[in-house]
Amino acid sequence: MSWYLRSIIDLVSRFLSPTTMHFPLHKVDKPLEHIHPENNNLPGLSNEQAAHGLVALVDHSEHHTDVSQGIHASTHTLFNIPWIHSLIPGIEKLAAEYHIGNFVALRGSKEQIFEAMPIYARIGMHLLFYGNEQIKVLHSQTVESLLKEQSIKEGKLYDSPDSTASIPSFVSTYSLDTSELLEPDVTKYKTFNEFFSRKLKPDARPVENADDPLAICSAADCRLTVYQTIDLAKQFWIKGREFTIPNLLGEDPSSEKSSVFDGASVAIFRLAPADYHRFHSPIDGTVADTDIVHIPGQYYTVNPQAVNEPGFDVFTANTRSVLYLTHAATGLPVAFVAIGALLVGSIGWTNGGEKGKAIKKGDELGYFAYGGSTVVAVFPKGVIEFDADLVANSVVPVETLVKVGNSLGKTPAKV
Known part of the structure; x- marks a missing residue:
């Protein structure tokens, strides 16, 4: 039995945010997706379509401010986002059949939460697992060159002053606690990346055993x-x-x-x-x-x-x-x-x-x-x-x- 399924069997979970879900043990109704080249769970998606999908998601983030409707869509919310269905054939069926993400243990308890994988990560994984990093996928680019290009592009987009419009939806999507930030007013950040690398108040993360040198x-x-x-x-x-x-x-x-x-x-x-x-x-x-x-x-x-x-x-x-x-x-x-x-x-x-x-x-x-x-x-x-x-x-x-x-x-x- 894979560790993914063992995690399901062991879990008692709870709901924390739109990107996490809980599944009481007796109600787990579908397995966690185990991605593997011999078990292609997106059989209708070609590598070229996956490449186009990743590029489109990055481009979408430049012009649309709600990250939950694009680059940070999680698979259990895809049913409400038709444009992604048409862009990435098979993703809706995959979301219906599997939980796509992983379980995380909550320290100090016997509980675990399930964290859904953002859609951009799932498409990036499709390109790696169901092809080869050296294959040509888009405009004669290899998978590795495409992933690098889009990573650099996204970084530049989020360095733009216009990117601040995406901050509120990012806060909402991940239920972020802005009260612990050194600057809690999200309108004061000059770019999305400035918010992303945000600082916390000095007392927000106390160090356990701070005086013990060992x-x-x-x-x-x-x-x-x-x-x-x-x-x-x-x-x-x-x-x-x-x-x-x-x-x-x-x-x-x-x-x-x-x-x-x-x-x-x-x-x-x-x-x-x-x-x-x-x-x-x-x-x-x-x-x-x-x-x-x-x-x-x-x-x-x-x-x-x-x-x-x-x-x-x-x-x-x-x-x-x-x-x-x-x-x-x-x-x-x-x-x-x-x-x-x-x-x-x-x-x-x-x-x-x-x-x-x-x-x-x-x-x-x-x-x-x-x-x-x-x-x-x-x-x-x-x-x-x-x-x-x-x-x-x-x-x-x-x-x-x-x-x-x-x-x-x-x-x-x-x-």
Whole structure:
């Protein structure tokens, strides 16, 4: 049985927003979609039609301000959006037969929520799973070049002053709490991207165990998985054939830097579009006196279905930036990898860009512009012992909903 179906069997869910749904155990009436090249659930959709669909969704966001009726439409609302039905053949039938998205555990409870996948991510996944990233799909473009082009285009659209008109519908679609924002008046933001990388009030994300130098906290508002070893991460979550820590960091496997992370532990923080998109230090320490390493790459979706698919090396293929922090308690390096994704405009560094800067856990390091994305923190062996509840969820496997500053784990005193 797949982990998707096990998640359904284990869940007790509740309704939170238009992009989440709850299904009491005895009322689950359809399975979670398991995307796979051998099980094409959109048989009527050609790769060229999918490519046209993604382009049309991006273009639609330039001229229509209600994001829920276009780029952020979720599959359970598609029945009310006729233009998408005609644009993407088969999507209505798919929505009727499957729940398209994934389950997330609510920390501190036995409940899970179902988070619907935005339509743009589902179409991006269709292009990858039901074709090949090198195939020609539109105007002789490959899938990978199309995804990159549209990601850059969306970032530019949301850098435009006109894009502010989409902010209210985005707030409504994802039921965002504007009272926690440093600037709660959404009319004060000059672009959609400025709102997307919004800052919070200083007390909005208190850091647990802030005075304990051995405590380690969540780096982001996110859906989190943690693995004490890379082998466990590859067994339960990251199925890409090329995933290794050296590949993730862009390092030679025989280098000294790579050897520091032999047997490393990883925390994977996936940020959904609705999340606060600034990321923070998980440790007390300093920013290393070395340059941030920028690694060019693709713009694949970081949705769990893509990360869990053996045929796609999402984390090591996507564009990313690698920052090194020096952990105060052990003197060892911690790698902090910000990974771009489908329709992410850019990765920006704030405190993380200041070499030698002393930081406390919870201090801001940087931000993502528009899109959902992922941060991966890599800890040398023995630096962290993850909290037991996070470990238990991760081996189901199911992500856990956490906030910046929530406890991630602790450095064992013996280290």
